[in-house]
Amino acid sequence: MIRLIRTEFKKIFKSKINIILLLILVLFNGYRTFQVYHHKPDYRSDIGMRDVQGMERTGLSYWQLADQIQHSYAGILCEDTIKRMDKDFTAIIDKFPGDQLDEAKMKKMYGDNYKVLLKNARNGKYTDKEVRELFDTYITISGGYSYEEIEGSDKIRVHLQDYTKYADVRHLYSSIYGYYEEEEDKGAASTYRNYRFQEMKDWLHADQLSDKELSFIIAKDDVIEGSYEPTMNTFIHNYKTAAYNIDSNIPNTLFVQALYDLEFASLLILVIVLANTFAMEKHYQTYQIMIPTAAGNKRITTAKISAGILLALGIVLIQFLLVFIMACIFLPLRSLQLTYYSQSMAALNNVIEYVFTYKTLIINAMLLIITATVATACMTLLASYATKNRFATVIPLLLITLITGFTGFFNQLFPGLVIDQFFPSQMIHFTQFFRIPLHTDTGEILPYFSFFGTPFAWKNVIILFWIVAVIVVSICMILHSRRHVKKCC
Numbered sequence: 001m002i003r004l005i006r007t008e009f010k011k012i013f014k015s016k017i018n019i020i021l022l023l024i025l026v027l028f029n030g031y032r033t034f035q036v037y038h039h040k041p042d043y044r045s046d047i048g049m050r051d052v053q054g055m056e057r058t059g060l061s062y063w064q065l066a067d068q069i070q071h072s073y074a075g076i077l078c079e080d081t082i083k084r085m086d087k088d089f090t091a092i093i094d095k096f097p098g099d100q101l102d103e104a105k106m107k108k109m110y111g112d113n114y115k116v117l118l119k120n121a122r123n124g125k126y127t128d129k130e131v132r133e134l135f136d137t138y139i140t141i142s143g144g145y146s147y148e149e150i151e152g153s154d155k156i157r158v159h160l161q162d163y164t165k166y167a168d169v170r171h172l173y174s175s176i177y178g179y180y181e182e183e184e185d186k187g188a189a190s191t192y193r194n195y196r197f198q199e200m201k202d203w204l205h206a207d208q209l210s211d212k213e214l215s216f217i218i219a220k221d222d223v224i225e226g227s228y229e230p231t232m233n234t235f236i237h238n239y240k241t242a243a244y245n246i247d248s249n250i251p252n253t254l255f256v257q258a259l260y261d262l263e264f265a266s267l268l269i270l271v272i273v274l275a276n277t278f279a280m281e282k283h284y285q286t287y288q289i290m291i292p293t294a295a296g297n298k299r300i301t302t303a304k305i306s307a308g309i310l311l312a313l314g315i316v317l318i319q320f321l322l323v324f325i326m327a328c329i330f331l332p333l334r335s336l337q338l339t340y341y342s343q344s345m346a347a348l349n350n351v352i353e354y355v356f357t358y359k360t361l362i363i364n365a366m367l368l369i370i371t372a373t374v375a376t377a378c379m380t381l382l383a384s385y386a387t388k389n390r391f392a393t394v395i396p397l398l399l400i401t402l403i404t405g406f407t408g409f410f411n412q413l414f415p416g417l418v419i420d421q422f423f424p425s426q427m428i429h430f431t432q433f434f435r436i437p438l439h440t441d442t443g444e445i446l447p448y449f450s451f452f453g454t455p456f457a458w459k460n461v462i463i464l465f466w467i468v469a470v471i472v473v474s475i476c477m478i479l480h481s482r483r484h485v486k487k488c489c
Contacts, residue, residue: 004303070248372424
């Protein structure tokens with residue numbers, strides 16, 4: 001059997017196109033992972049970020065500094081830790097006051113006559129058209145401006161950014177520590193607020209809050225329907241019992257993000273590579289040779305299925321190793337027992353904070369990605385087995401993978417159901433399985449459901465479904481292989 005599987009691998013890698021596609025996949029995923037660790041962690045392009053030594057911090061340099069600072073507070077979370085964070089941030093801000101304008105930057109953005117222009121804009125002296133003409137440079141760089149309409153007038157009041165001498169330093173450390181600057185009185189450190197500190201205090205003193213209050217905190221102000229009470233009770237339990245060990249979780253968050261960014265390109269390439277597995281035997285009339293062989297058609301079919309699944313597992317393993325190696329190079333992982341929450345602009349979309357450990361997130365992410373990839377391989381082999389035609393296999397499966405990967409088509413047709421999430425191209429978007437349940441009429445996914453008062457995760461049901469489906473489909477193809485071979489002759 002090993003020899004037969006090896007033969008099937010030789011057939012796969014005999015094709016130069018397959019080799020090129022697999023190399024492209026490795027390079028693509030390598031680039032995606034590289035971008036996770038090097039992307040600029042901020043939406044503003046008009047304000048840079050510099051540390052207290054004047055060194056520019058962007059991309060990987062930012063993440064490394066943020067990791068270093070957050071790591072300095074590693075230990076058991078307590079009120080003193082939060083106070084020390086606040087004291088350290090205030091000390092930095094006090095050294096770099098925010099009341100000194102950067103004349104060069106102001107003139108670059110608004111022109112030499114910027115004082116008059118800004119005063120008039122804020123007092124409602126210009127129309128929208130005039131604002132766009134006068135402040136074209138600022139609008140282009142910043143991405144837009146905020147304004148309010150003056151009732152009964154074509155004029156508007158415009159809220160424009162003042163650029164201060166130390167804005168880049170203040171911006172950097174407010175991002176790392178999680179502060180925001182209140183608009184009404186820019187300048188002094190007292191105008192900064194850190195909503196993260198309140199979240200940490202709530203987490204620290206969870207036993208002093210009611211279940212209703214905790215439900216409100218965990219759900220981020222969303223109202224949870226009564227049918228999801230068992231699920232929420234589980235979240236509350238995890239929230240209360242989570243270890244209060246803190247450290248920089250930035251490396252862990254970026255690692256999970258890198259796994260998420262693998263996307264479904266591997267599924268598309270896997271479909272193309274495996275589509276010819278059974279079709280090639282008919283094309284080259286090799287089934288006429290295979291029938292009388294001692295190996296037998298069942299063993300050959302088993303070898304083809306095994307090779308396809310092993311190839312899928314190999315692709316997944318290479319992707320995981322690629323992400324892990326880059327993580328070790330750029331930002332090595334911290335303890336996986338840390339509880340996930342957003343830190344220094346490193347965040348996972350939709351994932352509930354203060355409930356899941358990174359161990360839980362990473363293990364489940366890998367299981368979902370592995371299951372999705374193996375399921376895609378199995379369905380491609382089945383289509384190749386049934387159609388005996390490469391193009392009849394590739395085109396429908398590529399379309400299904402693309403359509404289900406980008407849209408919530410079935411969720412819109414059947415709100416409250418999780419049909420879309422059974423597709424492999426949706427399974428690899430694993431963060432959606434760790435978000436709060438939403439109302440059924442929204443059309444959004446419901447990651448959890450209750451059965452006789454017991455909460456269950458849909459991801460477990462989906463993984464189990466595909467494990468059973470892969471086993472059943474594989475057995476059926478093997479048992480049917482004799483008739484299949486005869487039809488191909």
